[in-house]
Structure formats: structure tokens, C-alpha cells
Amino acid sequence: MARFLFVLGTGPHDPSRPTRCMMIAKNAKQQGHDVDIFLTDEAVIFAQQGMAKHVVSMAGDEMSEYLDYLIEQKVPVHVCRPCAEVRKLKEEEFIPTARIQEGDALVSLAVGACVFNY
Numbered sequence: 001m002a003r004f005l006f007v008l009g010t011g012p013h014d015p016s017r018p019t020r021c022m023m024i025a026k027n028a029k030q031q032g033h034d035v036d037i038f039l040t041d042e043a044v045i046f047a048q049q050g051m052a053k054h055v056v057s058m059a060g061d062e063m064s065e066y067l068d069y070l071i072e073q074k075v076p077v078h079v080c081r082p083c084a085e086v087r088k089l090k091e092e093e094f095i096p097t098a099r100i101q102e103g104d105a106l107v108s109l110a111v112g113a114c115v116f117n118y
Helices: 016-030 041-047 063-072 081-086 103-110
Strands: 003-008 034-039 077-080 098-101 114-117
Touching: 003 016, 003 103, 016 034, 016 063, 016 114, 034 041, 034 103, 041 077, 041 081, 077 081, 077 103, 081 098, 098 103
Parallel strands: 003 034, 003 114, 034 077, 077 098
Antiparallel strands: none
16 A cells, blocks of 8 residues: 655645545555644644545535544644744644644655655
8 A cells, every 4th residue: 555645734725625534545455555734834734633624625525524534544644843832832732643743854754755845
């Protein structure tokens, strides 16, 4: 199986991008691939419990449907430390699979992975 890294930097102002990111990540996981998600910039807010419930794509599908599956499957969600700190986000507010990471983790995760950037 392949390794996939999904990098999401878009926040709720463009709901289709984060929803598609999680949809494709779910598809990859369902096909048996290794999946990691890295949240950066505005997307770090999606690490907070309940934030995905407010995101609905133009097609009408909900980001939380996909993210809930990824959480159930224990897909790691990496959260950019400086991006989280500037927004005063705390790890104790995060979804169960989310952890704060340094930027160099993104490079390590990308080595040998197919990278999708949203």
C-alpha cells in the first residue's frame, strides 16, 4: 500500500477545500493506504473539537462526516505549532488524533509519501 500525506492550509472561508481534503483522505484510508494529515495556517482550527461540524461544501457534504471516520480509524492529525500558538489553540481542546508538531515534521512526513495540498 502507499503512503499519503494531506496538507490542509485552508480554513472555513472556503468550505469545499477542507471538505474535499478530508473526503479524499477518507477514500485513501478506506483503500488500505497509510494516511497522515497536516494542518497549517488557517486550517489548524479544524483540530479543535466540533469545528468541522460547521463546514459544508458547495455540494452539500459535511466535512465532519469524513473527519469522524478518520478519527475512528486513528489517522494522525499533525498541527503546526506556530500556527496553533498564534491562534491560542491548546492541544487539550483537540480531536483525539491531533497533536502539535514542529514544522520539520511536515518534511519528515512528506519523504516517500504522495502529497496532496489543499
